[in-house]
Amino acid sequence: MAVDSSALIVLAIGAVATYALRALPVSAISRLNLPDFVRTWLIFVAEAILSAYVALFLFWDAECSSLRLDSVALLAIGVVIAVHVWKRTLLLSIFAGVMIFGVLDLWLRHAAGGGF
Amino acid sequence: MTRRRGWEGLGDGLRDGISLGLTYFVFAWSIGHHAVVVLGFPPAYISAQSFLLFSAQGQIAALQVLSTGGGAAFAILLLLFINMRFMLISAALAPHLRTASMLQILLTAHVIGNGTMALAMRRFDSTGGQAGYLFGVGVVGFLGYSIGTTAGAYLGGALPEYLAGPAIFALPAFLVTAVVGAMTSGAGLLLALALLSGILTLATAWIAGTNVALMAGPTIAATLCTYWKHGRR
Numbered sequence: 001m002a003v004d005s006s007a008l009i010v011l012a013i014g015a016v017a018t019y020a021l022r023a024l025p026v027s028a029i030s031r032l033n034l035p036d037f038v039r040t041w042l043i044f045v046a047e048a049i050l051s052a053y054v055a056l057f058l059f060w061d062a063e064c065s066s067l068r069l070d071s072v073a074l075l076a077i078g079v080v081i082a083v084h085v086w087k088r089t090l091l092l093s094i095f096a097g098v099m100i101f102g103v104l105d106l107w108l109r110h111a112a113g114g115g116f
Numbered sequence: 117m118t119r120r121r122g123w124e125g126l127g128d129g130l131r132d133g134i135s136l137g138l139t140y141f142v143f144a145w146s147i148g149h150h151a152v153v154v155l156g157f158p159p160a161y162i163s164a165q166s167f168l169l170f171s172a173q174g175q176i177a178a179l180q181v182l183s184t185g186g187g188a189a190f191a192i193l194l195l196l197f198i199n200m201r202f203m204l205i206s207a208a209l210a211p212h213l214r215t216a217s218m219l220q221i222l223l224t225a226h227v228i229g230n231g232t233m234a235l236a237m238r239r240f241d242s243t244g245g246q247a248g249y250l251f252g253v254g255v256v257g258f259l260g261y262s263i264g265t266t267a268g269a270y271l272g273g274a275l276p277e278y279l280a281g282p283a284i285f286a287l288p289a290f291l292v293t294a295v296v297g298a299m300t301s302g303a304g305l306l307l308a309l310a311l312l313s314g315i316l317t318l319a320t321a322w323i324a325g326t327n328v329a330l331m332a333g334p335t336i337a338a339t340l341c342t343y344w345k346h347g348r349r
Binding site for chain 2: 003006007009010011013014015017018019021022023024025026027028029030031034036037039040041042043044045046047048049050051052053054055056057058059060062065066067073076077080081084085090091093094097098099101102105106109
């Protein structure tokens with residue numbers, strides 16, 4: 001498939017504007033003396049963004065735009081948390097969670113007759 | 117005068133970034149494959165888009181608009197709206213980069229993302245801001261993502277379909293480790309913040325969609341917790 005001009009325009013403008021969205025706040029705010037409550041807010045908003053991503057990944061069905069409870073994902077996340085609290089090793093925690101997720105997902109497909 | 121700390125922490129950042137780079141690589145593979153096979157874009161376009169934008173959700177949204185015949189203006193507006201979250205992430209990192217030169221900041225800006233922030237904030241808790249560390253982590257994450265998308269776009273069919281689900285799971289698993297790291301090193305207020313942010317994000321997603329939710333949920337939760345900490349004095 002060839003790329004038409006509109007796709008190239010989206011790429012060019014999108015790249016410049018996205019860079020500006022990243023660069024402007026960090027270059028401007030890093031030179032300011034911020035009040036305590038603003039610094040606290042910035043620390044909190046960083047943590048809150050991560051939690052927001054996790055909540056959407058785990059509990060939101062993007063196709064149906066509704067809440068979901070994916071037991072396989074929840075179980076795998078439980079493994080990630082347990083391994084991370086126990087070992088404090090990032091790659092091991094992620095690997096364990098992905099493996100558990102993959103095995104359970106495969107097992108469920110097999111049980112449902114979907115095969116491998 | 118504030119002492120410049122140059123590229124201090126760069127080596128540690130490159131080393132710590134490996135976990136992020138691998139996670140992004142696995143996650144991005146499925147995005148590249150999806151963009152080519154399902155949405156019908158050429159692999160070269162997807163690769164260029166990843167290197168220039170470094171924004172999974174924004175990229176997918178723009179591609180979906182274009183693939184259904186939507187106009188360029190709408191695709192750009194949607195892309196920018198989704199990527200406004202980078203303003204929050206950059207703003208959150210900014211106070212830690214007071215000792216960085218403007219050149220370092222401008223170079224680092226392109227590789228700022230949620231994963232980069234997650235690793236850097238944990239580090240900065242103990243060392244204070246280090247532009248070198250942030251750049252190191254960001255570059256490895258950026259390369260993992262961009263190369264992963266490119267590989268998925270060109271070689272996506274090489275990956276069996278039953279591995280796509282576990283691949284997508286890699287990113288939430290990574291982010292969970294970041295949240296757990298904050299919980300176990302921080303106070304109960306961070307746990308409350310995480311729960312509040314999750315609940316508000318889901319509620320907002322139900323009302324106004326996920327793109328609005330990713331901005332509104334964390335912003336409201338952070339504001340309420342800031343008030344709880346400072347406003348009651």
